[in-house]
Amino acid sequence: MRLPETVAKQIIADHQRRPRHTGPLEGVEGITLDNPGCGDQVTVWADVQGGRITGLTFSGKGCAISQSSASLMTVALTGKTLPEAQALTGQFRAMVMGDAEGTPDLGDLLALAGVSRLHARRKCALLPWQALEQTLHRKA
Template sequence: MALPEAVARQIIADHQRRPRHTGPLNGVAGVTLDNPGCGDQVTVWADVQAGRVAQLNFSGKGCAISQSSASLMTVTLTGKTLEEAHALAGQFRAMVMGDADGTPELGDLLALAGVSRLHARRKCALLPWRALEQALGGP
């Protein structure tokens, strides 16, 4: 499942210009990763309470793909159980790598489906998700 290209571009641009859930969370250690190939950097803070992602924030610098992916990730996963968050992360990873089509559960993350055709951009889209995995303690 893919979104129309114009809609996808609009979602990506909106999240790059006005990222959601930004900045550190008090009392939560952040995980910072970078992509030296293109200069992207992201820090992810995940506050997990009672098996649920209570808050998920990020900060970073880099291309529109990495920053919008991080913003969309925070919006999509905040409030999800850890099981749901890991499942959605797996679906997103499969979509970006071109191993599977996106599912409706991904919501606006479907805007990044086209990244699967851009091998150099896959790392950009997945960077915040790799930091998330570490922040959550792995899959």
């Protein structure tokens, strides 16, 4: 499943211009990852209470894909249980890598479905998700 291209571009541009859930979370250590190939950088902070992501924020610099992916991720996963977040992360990764079609469960994350055709941009879209995975792994 894909969104119409114009809708996808609008969502990506909106999240790049007005990113959601930015800045550090007090009392939570973040994970910073870089993509040396293009200069993208993202730091992700995740607060997990009772097996649920109660806070998820980011800060970063880079291309529209990496920054909008981070913003969309924070919106999609805040409030999710860890199993729900892992399932959504797996669906997103499969869509971006071109291994599976996106599903309605992904919501606005479907805006990034077109990245699957742009091999160099896959790393941009996945960078914040990799930082989140490392953050959650450290908390486990």
